[in-house]
Amino acid sequence: MARYLLLRLLDLVPTVFLVLTLVFIAMRILPGDPALAALGANADGGQLEAFRERMGLNDPLWLQYVHFLWDAVRLDFGNSLMSNIPISTLIANNLPHTVYLTIVSVALGLFIGIPLGLYAATQRNKLPDNALRIYSLIGYSVPDFYLGAILLIVFSLNLGWFPINGAGEGFWDGLHHIFLPALSLALLKSAFLGRLTRTSLLEVLGRDYVRTARAKGAREGRVIFRHGLRNAMLPLSTGIGISILATLSGAVAIELVFNRPGIGRLLISAIQERDYPVIQAGVMMFATFVVLVNLLMDIVYIFIDPRIRMKS
């Protein structure tokens, strides 16, 4: 098993390499001059040239590439062009908020979605099942930033039940601040996971081994949880992985709407200010997330499915 994990980690090396290369290329293709963006329109030619020299922008492309890889490996992203703050500090300040938001949203999505899906599957084609169908239709069609804006207007601005912006201090205040943003992101996830739970569970409940469980004398609750849901966890955990990634990308807009600190907001303002090193680091953070979530899913599979455990 440790060997299997090690192999999966090694598998990641080419992926990470590819991602880094793509980021490098993208940053060179991006329109605009970093020196101009950093120093402003008033800077003269000499200043611009000095800046380019300092940042290594005059080096041959291959040398820039090597430097870029080396910096990335050492997690040295340089300083922000705007604030001159080390980017590692910026990330350290913002990353936890995005991770927290993602975890709370996905947890909320699971907490709402899985029971809905379970209930709908046991009441197939009856009222609860149709209700879930309508619920997920709404969940799929309302964009999360739009929902976020509405929640913000109704519950923060008009009713004043929730804070308007920021992340809050301490656990309870943090929870108070994160509730509406997380809820906006969780609606779609709960719709998606609810539908997925229903379909996967119905599929599993039609399998021969579920009939075997009934033939042994297992009662319905046991059949559904022990035999049904446990097997449905295989497709479901893939869905949860997808949800985590979707939440991460949704977090960009939600962090803006609720004016919360986070990698998403950091990235957006960096793009507006053409703060290239920060954009570069932000994109790399997101890419790393994707890779890590995939790895996490692989590990989850090992725990759920003995067949994978056996093979490794």
Place this chain on the structure above:
Amino acid sequence: MSDRLLDIRDLSVEFGPVARPLRVVDRVSFSIDAGKTLGIVGESGSGKSMTALSVLRLVPEPPARISGQILFDGRDLLKVPRRNMPAIRGKDIGMIFQEPMASLNPLMSIGDQIAEAIMLHESMSADRRRERVLDLLRLVGLPDPEGRLGAYPDQFSGGMRQRVMAAIAMACNPRLLIADEPTTALDVTIQAQVLEMMLDIRRRFNSAILLITHDLGVVAEVCERVVVMYAGKVVEDADVGSLFANALHPYTQGLLRSVPSLTDTRKRLYQIPGSVPPARTIKAGCPFRPRCPARMDRCAVEMPPLVPYAPGHRAACWAVSKEMAE
């Protein structure tokens, strides 16, 4: 007939709209005595599995509609409230399913799956349960049971899974064991072993066995009585000796001619021309008529009743009744 364990009377299973029902089991009646083995034979789609699943009430209702009586020890299982069925399943009646590959939970160790069958009906310490699981695995002839408790179905061959299925079905010493084609998916040597195992189990516990197969050779080896089904109907039933010596129904005769002969392997196997008609709305007449070598005009109009022609030997065929009358 005091030791009649299972008595099925006029069992019908219907799907589809009530106005135009699709009757896949049609007024089937037969009975099994304790300690005896009854075989149901018939080609694919003749309603054998539906009959067996009805006994455990494992046919999903709806969409199915089930009528008739299934008397188990004198009690009509079709009248037992649904919530009371789990107490009977696995305890009084055990079932081995047709598909050994798909019938075990891939995420549960085989030890746990057998233990679950015990745990659902009998409370005992985990140690004693483990001993019982090991006993069962020995009983079904699985080599190295201790080493295999923690194994998963994927690590087993079809024959070994079928043994695990049998261990599950036998976990609580059921008085009736239903085996739905327990050997079809297996190769010939394993087939013989699984049949031997079932007979051994019957000897030890005096259970009755309902064996479903489309292989008359298997029936000849292990059964005392046979029910021949065609398109949801019983077309003939008899003691095994009587059936093999003197099959009455043209369908049974066709089935018998298609059994491979051990003495003459060169002869080409006979095949009944045509195939079982798809389940359909009930029409008048005998469903076997289109394929029947002995068909008469009357067969198109009226389904022949199942009537006795010799002690314990019944058939449903106009040609037979005409011949007997002459």
